[in-house]
Amino acid sequence: MNSYTLWRNINFCLMFISYATLFLCRKSFSYLIPAIIAEENLEKSQLGIISSSLVVAYCFSKFSCGILSDKVQPRIFLTVGLIAVGLLNIQFACSYSVPVFAFTWFLNGLAQGCGWPPCTKLLKQWYHPTELGTWWAILSSSSNLAGVLGPLLLSGAAYQYGWRPVMMATGSICILSSALAYTFIKNSPQEIGEKPLEINGKQTTKSENNDKKATMKDVLRSPFLYIISVIFACSTVQAGAYHDWAQLFLIQDKGFSSTVGSGFTSAFNIGGTIGCMASGYITDKLVAMSAQRRLGSPRFPYLVLTSLCCFFSQYYMLRFTTPETSKLPLLVSAFIIGYCSYGAISLNGVLVVENSPVHLSGTSHALGALAGNVGQVIAGFPLSYVSSLYDWSVSFSLVLAANILHVLLLLVSTRISLVIGAQPSKKTD
Numbered sequence: 001m002n003s004y005t006l007w008r009n010i011n012f013c014l015m016f017i018s019y020a021t022l023f024l025c026r027k028s029f030s031y032l033i034p035a036i037i038a039e040e041n042l043e044k045s046q047l048g049i050i051s052s053s054l055v056v057a058y059c060f061s062k063f064s065c066g067i068l069s070d071k072v073q074p075r076i077f078l079t080v081g082l083i084a085v086g087l088l089n090i091q092f093a094c095s096y097s098v099p100v101f102a103f104t105w106f107l108n109g110l111a112q113g114c115g116w117p118p119c120t121k122l123l124k125q126w127y128h129p130t131e132l133g134t135w136w137a138i139l140s141s142s143s144n145l146a147g148v149l150g151p152l153l154l155s156g157a158a159y160q161y162g163w164r165p166v167m168m169a170t171g172s173i174c175i176l177s178s179a180l181a182y183t184f185i186k187n188s189p190q191e192i193g194e195k196p197l198e199i200n201g202k203q204t205t206k207s208e209n210n211d212k213k214a215t216m217k218d219v220l221r222s223p224f225l226y227i228i229s230v231i232f233a234c235s236t237v238q239a240g241a242y243h244d245w246a247q248l249f250l251i252q253d254k255g256f257s258s259t260v261g262s263g264f265t266s267a268f269n270i271g272g273t274i275g276c277m278a279s280g281y282i283t284d285k286l287v288a289m290s291a292q293r294r295l296g297s298p299r300f301p302y303l304v305l306t307s308l309c310c311f312f313s314q315y316y317m318l319r320f321t322t323p324e325t326s327k328l329p330l331l332v333s334a335f336i337i338g339y340c341s342y343g344a345i346s347l348n349g350v351l352v353v354e355n356s357p358v359h360l361s362g363t364s365h366a367l368g369a370l371a372g373n374v375g376q377v378i379a380g381f382p383l384s385y386v387s388s389l390y391d392w393s394v395s396f397s398l399v400l401a402a403n404i405l406h407v408l409l410l411l412v413s414t415r416i417s418l419v420i421g422a423q424p425s426k427k428t429d
Helices: 003-031 033-040 044-068 074-093 098-112 116-126 129-161 163-184 206-212 216-220 223-244 246-253 258-289 300-319 327-354 358-378 381-389 392-413
Strands: none
Touching (some): 003 044, 033 129, 033 163, 044 116, 074 116, 129 163, 129 258, 246 258, 246 392
């Protein structure tokens, strides 16, 4: 194993541990709620205020930290975020009033934004486009791992020792991971004496030099940035709607039992986890097999295919399911919708980062992810409000329309340049 491969593996392992720890500290309050209720006697409204304070702050910080990540070294940015999140978890455990709980958790939401942007920048620096999607998906799964183990470990420990020592321990683990990240993570191959990834094995071209001079204005002039942002929003609308409201739709509008509703949600989440992983691996293979192209991306045929599968699965759920029909096709539809929607969300991020200059990849991803946050917001209160005016069928018909728009924009994108932030070429005599 050469030094490049060794340090790349070390980088990835530490990013995986760091992001899993950040996610654990983001959800630690949620995992410890039963113990907190028992010990602090908090009301549901108070719990909602504390939980919502983090969500609001995190939506803001993901965007602002994405832009800031282009100004700060990824290793430093990630380390600072880990330290801040760890200290705020410890501070939360030392607090005793709802206002202090809410304010501390709001600050935690702000600090959480320091996690993913530096990781995307490190992935861009260390991984070739033919493997970026795979490693992006594997790194994303660190939050799934924390989401599976966290509730079991934290709730079990809280039962034995109380929630405050457990949250302090969680914060301390986050601070420990920050020391590992600061000590061992390398910002780029140049730090170990290797050539930058984008010029390994070939000479730097004039267009690549121009990309290094690209500015924020060049990013904002890129047509694909706006198209992928709308695609991002369409993807998160679908994922959010089916994650949050499909169970109620099946129970209240379709007449299914709560068991079938919860089964649908479980199948949807299983499909989402597998889809996120598979989409990166499959499309990386497509990139490796395809010649370099000026228009479109080798990832698009896969995205179009999965979007069409998602459309037919949603349409089947909306029009052809009744309590008398077989439950197996319904669960298969849930799996396909989860597989396709979460796979698309993962690939949207990959497409933004791999088509933008390294020094502006954080900014570009922040702009695309901001549209994704808008989609999540639309999937929340607006859809539930539409259902209160009409019914859930109308709300999910709108989600189906978002899927159609998603497919159309993908088809448009096959005919345009995907480069984000490229400077207009100047004619020379």
